[in-house]
Amino acid sequence: MIEAQGIILDRGPARILDGYDLRVETGSLLAILGANGVGKTTLLNILTGLLQPRSGQLRVEGSIGYVPQLFQAAFSYSVMDMVLMGRARHLGLFGSPGTRDYDIARSFLKLMGIADLEERGFNTLSGGQRQMVMIAQALTSECSILILDEPCSALDYKNQAKVITTLRRLNRDYGQTIIYTTHAPQHALEAATDVLLMKDARTYRHGPVAEVLTPENLSDLYEVAIDRADVAASPRHTFAPRFVLEDTG
Template structure:
């Protein structure tokens, strides 16, 4: 379980504004083991900052963040990278690596300081490419891939870390509808079939409603609500988050919740 208690984070003030800018204040949340938890909220509410704290990229100013009872800030970076992996919103490698080379980079937490990838690492990479439907892209350079193909390769690189937790920062942003559905279906299958715990920041409420069994609603650096998706995703909650009136209905065939915008109210 990933858990935050009284978690707060601020960027230091600059020369003109000495007061710190608090992005998160007294955040308390739980991401249960095996859950697919969505993190939703408007721009600037602290979603990406929270993911970076969970990944150990930032240190909290107050409070504690634990992974299975262990303080994330106390774990060595390599040890933490064997426990959780990150799928960023966009990936721009400096060199034009092949898809296989990109995926093999995910094995670095399992290698010694001067150790190179071996046959076992290659087998891990081949399995990750197969799991994401990208085996046929193994020898293509990353820059020649479509947006959806690139994102699936990045997910494969996260899978090859062999972690129990994936942190995803808007994984379907900038993808067309077809690729959005492909990536969403892939993530749902990984959660269902491999039991990988997912924490996904997203602006897409319908994506969150379709794949997430739990939601955390974040507004102005505070948790507005959290719990099972059907309990948390309500008309009133969306209005409080985004200042928009919506109708939330069950899809006729799938039974999934669908969010239909009606009008702005702010």
């Protein structure tokens, strides 16, 4: 469980967060949406302890595993090496992984569906594969809270589907508490139990997906008309922006 109260953070003369309150219950899956630069990553960095707010209180019950935005490793680590890095908190300063650590790493590689990549070089993988490796690394730390910053950034539809399906399965089948940022309302609609819409430093909405993720709230969030789009012969729906293009003649 994570509870934040009255979080205030400044960056230079600009106030990024001004009085944010947030409670993430154990076993919930929270999606955070908002425009570029509104402070989504900043909020994640506060929740993970990477940033200290100017004021406010933060209470975390459990350990956190953090998956940053998609990146390449500085050195030619194997997939197994990357996943084993998640065991660092259990090994101590000069410890080295043992049989149990390898077993745990392999169990999460299997859970992510990438056991066959164990010996591959991390930087040779596709974006979607690298993202699965980083999720496996975080889970290998045996964290109780998994936090991901735009896990579907720069991924094609196929790999986005893999990541979102994996997050939903981790939450539903294993009770994993998950927080992730996204620019796609559909990613929240498909997987999340709760949503946080960050409008600006002071204005936000937080609550269950069915109550908060509405066309009206999304239109206000992104300052563009957004409609609900129902899928034919299905109970499912999505959201679509209504772009108004200027006629340049």
